[in-house]
Amino acid sequence: GQNIDQPTEMTATEGAIVQINCTYQTSGFNGLFWYQQHAGEAPTFLSYNVLDGLEEKGRFSSFLSRSKGYSYLLLKELQMKDSASYLCALTGGGGNKLTFGTGTQLKVEL
Amino acid sequence: DAGITQSPRYKITETGRQVTLMCHQTWSHSYMFWYRQDLGHGLRLIYYSAAADITDKGEVPDGYVVSRSKTENFPLTLESATRSQTSVYFCASRAGGRGGEKLFFGSGTQLSVL
Numbered sequence: 001g002q003n004i005d006q007p008t009e010m011t012a013t014e015g016a017i018v019q020i021n022c023t024y025q026t027s028g029f030n031g032l033f034w035y036q037q038h039a040g041e042a043p044t045f046l047s048y049n050v051l052d053g054l055e056e057k058g059r060f061s062s063f064l065s066r067s068k069g070y071s072y073l074l075l076k077e078l079q080m081k082d083s084a085s086y087l088c089a090l091t092g093g094g095g096n097k098l099t100f101g102t103g104t105q106l107k108v109e110l
Numbered sequence: 111d112a113g114i115t116q117s118p119r120y121k122i123t124e125t126g127r128q129v130t131l132m133c134h135q136t137w138s139h140s141y142m143f144w145y146r147q148d149l150g151h152g153l154r155l156i157y158y159s160a161a162a163d164i165t166d167k168g169e170v171p172d173g174y175v176v177s178r179s180k181t182e183n184f185p186l187t188l189e190s191a192t193r194s195q196t197s198v199y200f201c202a203s204r205a206g207g208r209g210g211e212k213l214f215f216g217s218g219t220q221l222s223v224l
Binding site for chain 1: 141143145151152155158213215
């Protein structure tokens with residue numbers, strides 16, 4: 001089985017940097033995804049990590065440590081539009097199914 | 111338009127009624143998924159399909175039925191709706207089964223069972 005833990009809520013200031021953590025336990029690891037979901041909308045893909053290390057994509061970066069069962073999403077130069085829920089998700093043993101954490105609701109304030 | 115579409119966008123029904131949620135994708139993606147999203151639970155997998163005529167249960171399949179006679183369509187049926195099935199339902203697709211293939215989601219169906 002799989003277990004994914006994320007903080008429920010976070011608040012940050014516009015222009016700042018925020019790190020959203022995700023810890024997991026899984027019997028089979030094929031990769032870790034981060035998705036963004038604005039209220040009332042569908043999740044959209046942000047990043048994918050399969051190897052240890054940092055993946056950078058513009059203002060967003062994602063880090064993975066497989067030995068520690070740990071990932072984080074780093075958001076730089078925060079903007080008001082970054083207020084959303086951020087979902088950590090794992091692919092299972094066969095890589096076919098994606099299991100999601102409950103998400104971290106990020107609020108960006110002025 | 112290309113993409114993945116769900117219908118209806120909103121649905122209100124009564125307990126005991128049968129309801130079918132539609133999902134259609136134009137990419138010819140092999141894999142399709144149904145998730146439900148509830149406060150406190152996040153997205154939970156109901157059923158998924160690896161190809162036409164191949165379906166499998168996810169985490170919360172009870173009370174739901176799926177079919178996939180054509181690659182592009184993956185309808186979800188609630189045979190006898192219950193209030194606990196009030197939720198937002200998302201359909202998703204991905205091109206293949208490799209771990210790095212990302213999911214594309216439909217806009218969701220908000221279902222209320224009274």
